[in-house]
Amino acid sequence: MDNSMNAESIKGKFKVIESFAIRTKKEFYLIGNLTEGQIRKKWFVYVVLSGSLSLTLRVSNIEEVEISGENEKYKFLTVSGDNETLNILLGLKIGNENLNITIEGND
Numbered sequence: 001m002d003n004s005m006n007a008e009s010i011k012g013k014f015k016v017i018e019s020f021a022i023r024t025k026k027e028f029y030l031i032g033n034l035t036e037g038q039i040r041k042k043w044f045v046y047v048v049l050s051g052s053l054s055l056t057l058r059v060s061n062i063e064e065v066e067i068s069g070e071n072e073k074y075k076f077l078t079v080s081g082d083n084e085t086l087n088i089l090l091g092l093k094i095g096n097e098n099l100n101i102t103i104e105g106n107d
Helices: 083-092
Strands: 010-022 027-037 044-048 054-066 073-080 097-102
Touching (some): 010 083, 027 054, 027 083, 027 097
Antiparallel strands (some): 027 073, 044 054, 044 097
């Protein structure tokens, strides 16, 4: 996990509204909007942990969702992970932040 990223590998920016996990499915979810660029399955969400640490999360599925009482549609990204990974991701409390979308990363 390092904070170096090739600028050419950045394909978009994703504004996360909220995140959560479903442990029985071994999946972590990010709800939000693409604010620029694009996103595709098997690309990565780049999460900065601190000034020198980061991690990439491979997107396994992308859906469009609607929330009751809101007119806007949102992107619903799915990331697979084991129990330890889910613990880390939940501990990060990812929400209300902008994340880069990249074509390069590590599983």
